[in-house]
Amino acid sequence: MRMKFFAALAFIFLQFFMFGQQPVKVFVSYTNSYCGGARPTNEILDKYNTPAKLTNFKIKLIGKKTSVVITDSLGFFTHKLKPGKYQVFLTEENNKNPFTNYDPFCVKLLKASYGDLFIEKGKNTYQINLHFPCNPCQPNNKP
Numbered sequence: 366m367r368m369k370f371f372a373a374l375a376f377i378f379l380q381f382f383m384f385g386q387q388p389v390k391v392f393v394s395y396t397n398s399y400c401g402g403a404r405p406t407n408e409i410l411d412k413y414n415t416p417a418k419l420t421n422f423k424i425k426l427i428g429k430k431t432s433v434v435i436t437d438s439l440g441f442f443t444h445k446l447k448p449g450k451y452q453v454f455l456t457e458e459n460n461k462n463p464f465t466n467y468d469p470f471c472v473k474l475l476k477a478s479y480g481d482l483f484i485e486k487g488k489n490t491y492q493i494n495l496h497f498p499c500n501p502c503q504p505n506n507k508p
């Protein structure tokens with residue numbers, strides 16, 4: 366009897382304190398800064414400011430735990446995360462360039478956070494937009 370009680374107590378402890386993760390599904394989109402030389406038209410600015418899905422892309426989440434996730438062809442990723450705040454970073458992986466302002470060899474781009482993801486207990490679906498500035502490793506590339 367005592368053994369069953371301690372086994373049940375240990376199971377409950379592990380569920381609440383060790384494995385307090387919940388499955389989440391996150392839609393990831395992105396926008397860019399305009400980094401061209403000529404003054405852009407309103408149509409060009411609208412294009413850069415319109416969120417697009419970030420597909421088949423590897424990103425790093427740093428918060429209560431560090432995770433690397435990959436978005437699917439629709440811009441979603443699913444993962445188990447604990448409730449809390451996670452900062453979103455790019456990875457060193459040579460992701461295909463779905464946007465103009467990504468350089469996997471620019472250390473400054475890899476060190477910058479591109480957004481915050483707040484996971485709430487009991488909530489399972491989220492969306493986040495990552496905004497990519499001009500490449501800081503190219504000195505003539507200014508907004």
